[in-house]
Amino acid sequence: MLSEKLGLLTTFLIAISCLDGMGSRHLELASREPYSAISEGLAAWQQVYSVLTHPRCINCHTAGNYPQQGDDRHRHLFNVVRGPAGKGVPALQCATCHQGANADTTGVPGAHGWHLAPLSMKWQDVSDRILSSSAVCSAITDRSRNGNRNGTALLKHNQEEPLVLWAWNPGRRADGSLRALPPITHDQFVAATRKWVESGMPCPQE
Numbered sequence: 526m527l528s529e530k531l532g533l534l535t536t537f538l539i540a541i542s543c544l545d546g547m548g549s550r551h552l553e554l555a556s557r558e559p560y561s562a563i564s565e566g567l568a569a570w571q572q573v574y575s576v577l578t579h580p581r582c583i584n585c586h587t588a589g590n591y592p593q594q595g596d597d598r599h600r601h602l603f604n605v606v607r608g609p610a611g612k613g614v615p616a617l618q619c620a621t622c623h624q625g626a627n628a629d630t631t632g633v634p635g636a637h638g639w640h641l642a643p644l645s646m647k648w649q650d651v652s653d654r655i656l657s658s659s660a661v662c663s664a665i666t667d668r669s670r671n672g673n674r675n676g677t678a679l680l681k682h683n684q685e686e687p688l689v690l691w692a693w694n695p696g697r698r699a700d701g702s703l704r705a706l707p708p709i710t711h712d713q714f715v716a717a718t719r720k721w722v723e724s725g726m727p728c729p730q731e
């Protein structure tokens with residue numbers, strides 16, 4: 526709809542420009558025809574960003590030496606630390622407590638391959654402040670930081686990765702209460718990722 530309108534507008538502007546002899550300026554406008562695709566891509570990115578920065582995701586995408594817990598993203602209990610590969614240290618491995626599925630009776634969440642994202646995939650700073658939309662976008666589109674993933678691989682990760690899926694089935698805390706879910710459904714998240722990838726993975730300016 527919007528692109529049709531923009532198309533019409535563009536045609537109109539070209540027509541005007543031919544009439545008034547200011548061709549170059551208006552043709553410049555016309556050459557920005559994919560403008561609507563980029564703005565739709567940016568809108569889709571904002572939806573993706575709203576999920577990435579939700580506690581269920583960002584608690585594992587930290588900048589420091591520890592994972593976080595809860596909606597207030599407090600430092601993980603028991604002095605759990607990152608360790609050399611994000612899996613804890615020998616005495617206190619993530620997998621000692623975190624199994625392949627949620628353990629709702631004890632309140633320990635679980636999913637296949639539970640460990641911290643590498644530091645290159647951090648979406649917060651060392652003071653635990655969430656990075657801006659443009660900074661997270663740069664990180665996630667940088668193949669030297671994102672595990673050498675192109676758009677298709679990022680989409681697949683968001684679609685299928687067990688740690689991503691876990692966020693929509695995060696289980697219960699020890700007190701029996703349910704953990705909060707990301708702001709949109711997993712289907713909506715995948716659709717937004719697809720739209721963003723198809724429009725060339727645009728990133729907002731700082």
Ligand code: HEC
Pocket residue numbers: 580581582584585592593594595596601603605606607608611612613614617618619620621622623631632633634639640641697698699704
């Ligand atoms: C000694 C047991 C233990 C170890 C070891 C452990 N965890 Fe946990 N973890 C827990 C418990 C219990 C909870 C639930 C706390 C709660 O409900 O707030 C938890 C919660 C979490 C959460 C919070 C989920 C959320 O969104 O609220 C994350 C993330 C997490 N752990 C990551 C890790 C990582 C990564 C490691 C390894 C580096 C690790 N944990 C090691 C026991 C452990």
Ligand code: HEC
Pocket residue numbers: 576577581582583585586611639640641642643646664665666670671672674679682683688689690691692707
């Ligand atoms: C238990 C910890 C954990 C949770 C929870 C988690 N992730 Fe991750 N994430 C990881 C690890 C570990 C990697 C690195 C895996 C790899 O490269 O194969 C990763 C990598 C990624 C990547 C790859 C590209 C990049 O630059 O980061 C994306 C995208 C991603 N996670 C999205 C999410 C989203 C979305 C959520 C929530 C819906 C989420 N993650 C929740 C641990 C986690």
